[in-house]
Amino acid sequence: MQVFIIIILIAGAFIVQAGLGFLQIQHFSKAYAELRRIGKVAIGKKPGRIRAGTIVMFAVTDSGRILKAKKLQGVTVMAQVKDLNGFENKNLKTLTEKDFAHCNTLLKLAILDAIQNYQTIMSGGEIPEKNSLFKNIMLKAERVTSAKK
Structure with a gap:
């Protein structure tokens, strides 16, 4: 009976x-749509497995001038999209370390990812898909099994 209750609690927590x-x-989708209405959107992310994950979004003009910025940062699903102040009217292509010195490390890494993604797309390239943790485990398992053959 106790096992049944534990299973129900785990299922409830999952739901x-x-x-x-x-x-x-x-x-997030609502915030993205808001930014999309005012310009192109450059997105950068720094996923966190144990630490807080971070996503930044910059609404930019065709020349790269930042119109508005938002961030989503947190460890749990309770994290909210918030305005990211201090970037309005700066150019995304020419941001320097000084421009985001007030940001924490994960936020800086997400901003650098947004800059790189923006430059890649604007130069006609494609952003390569990053493998998930599960996919990396599956690829390692395939390498191990193919090496044994």
Whole structure:
């Protein structure tokens, strides 16, 4: 009977997390749509497995001038999209370390990723898809099994 209760609690926690994750995605999509209405959007991310994950979005003009910036940073699905101040009217292509000195390390890495993604897309390139943790494990398993043959 105790095992049954534990299984129900785990399933309930999973459902609550899925629901909160869905709400977070809805909130992110709304913020993205808001930025998309005013310009192109450059997105940078620094996923966190144990530490806080970070996503930044910059609404930019065709020349790269930042119109508005937002960030999503946190460890849980309770993290909210917030305005990222201090970047308006700066050019995304010419941001320097001094421009984001007030940001934490994960935020800096996400901003650098946004800059790199913007430059890649504007030069006609494609952003390569990064493998997930699960995909990396599967690739390693394939290498191990193929090496044994």
